[in-house]
Amino acid sequence: MSKSDNFLKDIISHFNIEGDVIGISKFGSGHINDTYRVDLENSATSFLLQRINHHVFPKIDVLMNNIRLVTEHLRQLFLSLGKDPQKHTLTIVPCKDGKLYHEDEEHNYWRIFYLIENVKSYDIVETPQQAFSAGQAFGQFQKQLSTLDAQQIEPVLPNFHNIDFRLSNLKKAIQEDKKGRVKEVEDLIQFIEQRENKMRTILDMGEKGLLPIRITHNDTKFNNVLLDENDNVQCVIDLDTVMPGYVAYDFGDAIRTIINPAAEDEKDLSKITLNLPLFQAYAEGYLSEAKDFLTKEEIESLFYGVLLLPYMQAVRFLTDYIDGDTYYKIHYINHNLVRTRTQIKLVDELEKHEVELKNILNNFAPISIS
Known part of the structure; x- marks a missing residue:
């Protein structure tokens, strides 16, 4: 083995394997954590070794305890349904000392999960069946966790979807105007x-008490759903951002990533359009599961989540552009400005189709959305 492999082998030796x-071998296409597939001699079971990015997630104990609480809850639910939990939820492999992660000499943090085999994932939703499965997956995920006390789960990224916090950051950036860029984005600010x-x-x-705090995923990209060979739901993964929140955040973030066929940094704004069949399929899949536990007010909030998440992403991109591109990686000078305009065009398109989108939701919701 190479020096790198020997180093990783030493890390693995601390776990209960x-x-x-x-x-x-390197595994997956994630941008946050380093992930490796680990195979053992004479074993049909493989594992995923991950180095946790502690710069993004500094509260390692909180992070891993959240995942433990969620996966143990899901494990019991799948057992009660006669299903193998290791195929339907992540399973943590503890260290030999009982901890859920190992800290190496360079103060990097490592964890291991069982590898879920014979599954597929996609970066982009291409068919209504896939969109339906994605909606079903996250609706089921929220429904299953609705019976777990959300107060047990701690925020790993405070204010992540708090629009007041994001707008406050934007206003601060505008006031400071470090790079003299405010004058060129006044239309976007308006x-x-x-x-x-x-x-x-x-x-x-939420502040009026109309929306309950639920346990939400907070990163509802399509590639965080594992599907079986028939594109049916098998497992929701990437649980690092699981936190207390409102269900509309998850719904809106999923729609933001599937409804627009163009790239997040598409320069030609005429390409920012709405794929309504995919919206319909996702809404149908989501509500087929979530309508069993959602309140009337939560269902009414879903459309506002659809508007909010691209709007909030525009706020974040614009803030970073005005600040001098210090947070998001850019590939050219106006990259964050292009991203901002793309998200704002998406908000504009969503607003123009508000009646149509609400009618689609009404087709599958147990109540009428006004």
């Missing part, structure tokens, strides 16, 4: 300011 390691009250709808409903 029996058998000789015969293979370690667009955002005109919608501030509307985009507070979910927060307002």
Whole structure:
């Protein structure tokens, strides 16, 4: 084995795994954590070794305890249904000392999960069946966790979907105007300011006690759903961002990533359009599961989540552009500005189709959305 493999083999030795390691290889396309597939001699079971990015997730104990609580809850549910939990939820492999992660000498943090085999994942939703399965997966995920006390789960990224926090950061950036860029984005600032009250709808409903705090995924990209060979739901993965929140955040973030066929940094705004069949399929899949536990007000909040998440992403991109591109990686000078305009065009398209989108939701919701 190479020096790198020997280093990783030493890391693996701290975990409760029996058998000789015969293979370690890079795995997946994640941007946050480093992930490796681990194969053992004479074993049909493989594992995923991950280095946790502690710069993104500094509270390692909180992070891993959240995942433990969620996966143990899901494990019991799948057992009660006669299903193999290791095929339907992540399973943590503890260290030999009982901890859920290992800290190496360089203060990097490592964890191991069982590898779920014979599954597929896609980066982009291409068919209504896939969109339906994605909606079903996250609706089921929320429904299953609705019976776990959300107060047990701690925020790993405070204010992650708090629009007041994001707007406050934008206003601070505008006031400081470090790079003298405010004058060239006044039209974008005006667009955002005109919608501030509307985009507070979910927060307002929550502050009035109309929306319960649920356990939500907070990163509902399609590639965080594992499907079986028939593109049916098998497992929701990437649980690092599981936190207390409102269900509309998950719904809106999923729609943001599937409804627009163009790239997040598409320069030609005429390509920013809405794929309504995919919206319909996702909404149908999601509500087929979630309608069993959602309140009337939560269902009404879903459309506002659809508007809020691209709006919030526009706020974040614009903030970073005004600040001098310090947070998001850019590939050219105006990259964050292009991203901002793309998200704002998406918000504009969603607003123009508000009636149509609400009618689609009404087709599958147990109540009528006004």
